[in-house]
Amino acid sequence: MTWVNQDKCAIVGVGATDYYVRGKSWPRTINDMAGDAILKACADAGISVKQIDGFAYYSTAGAGYLDKFDTASLMETLGIPNVSFSATLTSGGGGCAGAPGLAVAGLMNEDCKYVVTVMALQQLPQHRLGVVFGASAPNAENSFLQPSGLVGPGHLMSVLARRHMHLYGTTRDAFKEIVQATRANTHNRPKAIRKNPLTDEEYWNSPMLADPLCRLDFCLETDGAVAVITTTTERAKDCKQPPALIHAVAHGGSREWGRAFAWMGMPDPDFASSGHEFVANRLWEQTGLTAKDMDVALLYDHFSAMVLMQLEDYGFCKKGEGNDYVLGGNIRYDGPGKKGGGVPVNTHGGNLNECYIIGMTHVVEAVEQVRGTAINQVENAELALATGGPASLPVSGLILRRA
Structure with a gap:
């Protein structure tokens, strides 16, 4: 059965900061790096950041499990006037490939026109993803994992x-x-x-x-940010780059x-x-x-x-x-x-x-x-x-x- 939304949306912009060895991105902040990646994705797509009206996160809007994204903060940082769609996939890195699908849902429901998916990661020496479960407070799950x-x-x-x-x-x-x-x-x-x-x-x-x-x-432990912009295939005709059809x-x-x-x-x-x-x-x-x-x-x-x-x-x-x-x-x-x-x-x-x-x-x-x-x-x-x-x-x- 052919997917009902096949090729109806596309990724039209990508942007990324420099990549840093873990802990070397300071004094940059999460919002700084996320905003930088989003602006670069907008430039790649040939749109204004003010045209973004949707956010599709993953990792429960967690910035590397160490911080949280907030749509309102990113709007204020970037001067985005209105947002009509903001949603997130649960869990962690397993959602990165699925987040554009979440954007498709908002676009096909005509809730929004340009949706950004962003991930930024910044690790302090005392907060390392490699030992995240060992550093967590004990609970029913960690009480099995940590002693093992x-x-x-x-x-x-x-x-x-x-x-x-x-x-x-x-x-x-x-x-x-x-x-x-x-x-x-x-x-x-x-x-x-x-x-x-x-x-x-x-x-x-x-x-x-x-x-x-x-x-x-x-994998490496690094800092940085990456963003992609998704829109409808029809709207993608007005963008700067050839569309990558979903x-x-x-x-x-x-x-x-x-x-x-x-x-x-x-x-x-x-x-x-x-x-x-x-x-x-x-x-x-x-x-x-x-x-x-x-x-x-x-x-x-x-x-x-x-x-x-x-x-x-x-x-x-x-x-x-x-x-x-x-x-x-x-x-x-x-x-x-x-x-x-x-x-x-x-x-x-x-x-x-x-x-x-x-x-x-x-x-x-x-x-x-x-x-x-x-x-x-x-x-x-x-x-x-x-x-x-x-x-x-x-x-x-x-x-x-x-x-």
Whole structure:
């Protein structure tokens, strides 16, 4: 069944600040960086910031779980006169790809005309995402996690990674290949935090943080802001850039995954997964497409093992075959490509190597790929997949199409 809103809306503007190593963005503030990214997105779209009349957040409007966005404050900061739509997806980074879908809902309901999705991240030394659960006040959930040493997202994901290794023979060599393959895409990116080629020796000598995940299997901890602007396809004709059509978008997930991320109580094979199968099936049902139709995949990579599991959940390879698929060079920008059954993954370097703004850079890269303006442009890219999560539900997926 074709999605009722297919290609009726588009992302028409993208903007970003510089990217900073964690804690190095001061004396900038959250509102400063968010406002800067929004203004740049407006300039990219060729609209005035005063034309923005909608906000579609995710992460419960949380700025990296450490601060909160407030529509009224951003309106005052930017001089936006009126807003007729302001909404947010719950949960965390799993909503980044789904937030433009929330914008579509407002636009198709004629509540608004130009909707901005923004994420800004700023971490103080005493407030680190990597140990967010360990630093939280005890509650029914944390009382299980904290004594077990599961103090951050990486520790939780490491258990799922180890289970995948146990069930399917997955190796750390595959995790290394994911990090190296996406690192190879940052050498020509001016804003990227990690640009140097990653050698085998450097990877194997990286400190183990949560077995089997070493430090280089963890995403960067960075500061900065990214914004995108969504409007109707009809209105996009008056914008500056070619529209990136929203061909499909979905968010949600299954109960089993929601339990696994924090409670570790789900059965196999769900346990050793990214929790994206439900969302993937919705995208394919909305479009009649499959993973083989995607020209580029921007997969949320807060931890390397989760890229491998998403490749399985979206159908780029079968369950349990992610290890061999990755080691076959199939995710490399200069790899086998579609003719060989592969797909370039995270051509911008991703959360592991470019920066971590809780998934928004993946949406920006998807836009630039279908525009044909990406730094590492995939030839004749027509369809780009971007994902949000694995994280506590909802997780999300977005397919953008070249106009």
